[in-house]
Amino acid sequence: xxxKEAVKLITELDMHEDIRPFNxxxxxxxxxxxxxxxxxxxxxxNAIQNEGNNALLPSVHFRHTALLRNKRCVLAYLYHxxxxxxxxxxxxxxxxxxxxxxNLLNAEMQWFQNYNKSLATYMRSIGDDHGLNLTVxxxxxxxxxxxxxxxxxxxxxxxxxxxxxxxxxxxxxxxPRTTCExxxxxxxxxxxxx
Amino acid sequence: MEESLEDSLLDDGDGVGxxxxxxxxxxIENAWMNERFAPExxxxxxxxxxxxxQQIAHMEKNIKRLDKKDLRALVHRMELDxxxxxxxxxxxxxxEKIERYTxxxxxxxxxxxxxxxxxxxxxxxxxxxYLANLETFFKTVALQHMPPNFQRFEANKxxxxxxxxxxxxxxxxxxxxGIVLPGMLNEEIDFEEGSQHIIQYSAVAHLVKSxxxxxx
Numbered sequence: 001x002x003x004k005e006a007v008k009l010i011t012e013l014d015m016h017e018d019i020r021p022f023n024x025x026x027x028x029x030x031x032x033x034x035x036x037x038x039x040x041x042x043x044x045x046n047a048i049q050n051e052g053n054n055a056l057l058p059s060v061h062f063r064h065t066a067l068l069r070n071k072r073c074v075l076a077y078l079y080h081x082x083x084x085x086x087x088x089x090x091x092x093x094x095x096x097x098x099x100x101x102x103n104l105l106n107a108e109m110q111w112f113q114n115y116n117k118s119l120a121t122y123m124r125s126i127g128d129d130h131g132l133n134l135t136v137x138x139x140x141x142x143x144x145x146x147x148x149x150x151x152x153x154x155x156x157x158x159x160x161x162x163x164x165x166x167x168x169x170x171x172x173x174x175x176p177r178t179t180c181e182x183x184x185x186x187x188x189x190x191x192x193x194x
Numbered sequence: 195m196e197e198s199l200e201d202s203l204l205d206d207g208d209g210v211g212x213x214x215x216x217x218x219x220x221x222i223e224n225a226w227m228n229e230r231f232a233p234e235x236x237x238x239x240x241x242x243x244x245x246x247x248q249q250i251a252h253m254e255k256n257i258k259r260l261d262k263k264d265l266r267a268l269v270h271r272m273e274l275d276x277x278x279x280x281x282x283x284x285x286x287x288x289x290e291k292i293e294r295y296t297x298x299x300x301x302x303x304x305x306x307x308x309x310x311x312x313x314x315x316x317x318x319x320x321x322x323x324y325l326a327n328l329e330t331f332f333k334t335v336a337l338q339h340m341p342p343n344f345q346r347f348e349a350n351k352x353x354x355x356x357x358x359x360x361x362x363x364x365x366x367x368x369x370x371x372g373i374v375l376p377g378m379l380n381e382e383i384d385f386e387e388g389s390q391h392i393i394q395y396s397a398v399a400h401l402v403k404s405x406x407x408x409x410x
Contacts, residue, residue: 031339038341071344074336075352082331086293111331118323125316126285127247134289137282141275144268161262178275 002037002066005029006073013080019088021103022081027074034070037063085112089119090135091185136181146177148189157183218245219277226284228402231363231409233395234356235291235299236402240314246281250274292321297353300325325349358396364407365390373397 008026041063044056085108088096094116101109124131154167159179167173172192183189225239253274260267292299292313300321303313313321329347337345359376366385375381376397385391390410401407 027336034341034344038343067341067344071336071340075332078332078335079328082328105335107331107334110334111327114323114327114330118320118327121323122289122316122320125314125319127244129251132247132282132285134282134286137275137279139279141272141279144272144275 002033002063003069003073005033006070009077010073013077019081019084019100019103022105022108023077024105027077030070030074034067037067037070041067082108082111082115086115089115090138093135093182093186094120136178138181138185141177144177145174146180147172147174147192148180148184149192150188151190152188154183154188215249218242218249222246222277222284223280224405224408226280226287228409229284229287232399232402233358233360233362234399235288235295235312237310237312238288238314238317243281243285246277250277288317289320291356292317293324295354295356296321296325296328297349298355301353358394358399360395361392362395362398363390363392363410364398364402365410366407368406370401370406373401 005026009023009030012020012023041060044060044063047053048056048060085104088100089112096112104112123134126132126134150167150169150171150173153169156164157167157179158164160176165173165175167188173189175189180189184191222239222242225236225242229236253270257267257270257274260270299313303311303318303321306312311318332347333345337347366387366389369387370385372382373385373393374397375383376394385407395402398407402409
């Protein structure tokens with residue numbers, strides 16, 4: 001069945017919400033299938049032109065549709081992977097954890113870097129002087145300070161007012177919300193509800 | 195109490211242009227709600243955003259002068275956080291639309307003159323870079339490995355358009371007669387001032403953009 005391999009890519013997206021290792025093997029099989037289909041079509045369409053053998057038309061049509069479908073599935077696979085990557089940029093910041101980068105192609109890393117660059121340029125262009133960081137203030141603020149528990153030894157953290165505190169594992173702090181928001185998303189601090 | 199504090203805090207500004215700080219805040223909140231609820235991207239409000247950012251910088255300076263433990267400083271800072279959230283959320287909503295509907299938005303934007311542009315120069319640049327980045331990525335990973343006829347990046351096949359038939363909630367800011375309901379022949383309705391409705395976005399898109407209705 002043509003297009004069967006390509007559908008595997010889509011199923012993979014559907015089954016796993018995270019970014020899986022890039023499926024190069026299936027991808028290569030899809031390219032091979034496309035090549036085969038393409039060559040078969042070339043032969044048949046030559047036959048149609050030279051010998052007027054119109055009986056071949058339906059199969060040429062069919063292969064062409066299979067080719068388009070393969071292309072579409074491959075691009076959908078790529079597109080959804082980078083959409084997930086984009087989501088991570090907003091959640092984790094511009095540096096990705098190694099568990100993720102290990103699953104990426106070089107080209108995907110390149111895409112990510114370019115996206116970072118465009119986003120940074122855009123955020124700098126907002127307003128007149130300093131720009132505006134859109135990746136903080138993600139949720140409507142309820143309180144100025146939040147109570148947080150520190151999950152790993154982070155070290156020194158400088159607050160907006162210049163005060164420096166040390167974040168050690170299993171300590172509790174009352175910190176300005178804007179300061180700890182990125183740290184909470186990176187899993188260094190945990191929101192502690194009393 | 196909060197209202198009046200906010201007034202006094204904001205009024206410290208020099209009142210940029212005809213906009214007073216109070217109305218600017220109200221307008222950015224309206225723009226934010228419209229942008230969040232409208233399926234398509236709306237004309238940009240960069241004047242408002244710039245004005246609010248100036249106000250914020252100004253307010254931050256004022257707050258620094260207050261004692262840290264002063265109750266007023268706390269309340270003011272809270273208010274500032276809220277305003278910053280509104281502005282960030284508004285700009286984020288636009289950016290998300292730009293990423294999702296890149297090709298559609300860019301092609302519409304190409305038909306508009308600079309005065310009626312929907313995107314700010316910064317957003318336009320971002321949209322173009324985003325599309326170019328996507329194209330390069332598709333080409334390196336996949337398209338160049340495909341048979342000769344299938345290597346093109348066919349932008350017209352990747353267009354994602356916003357669903358203008360989506361329904362929205364709105365409130366009319368003034369009386370608006372004669373709104374044509376889509377899909378019905380010769381059927382018109384009138385909005386009374388302050389009345390609320392659920393209606394297909396496409397029927398009221400122009401009213402949202404001119405500001406006579408407010409999405410809620």
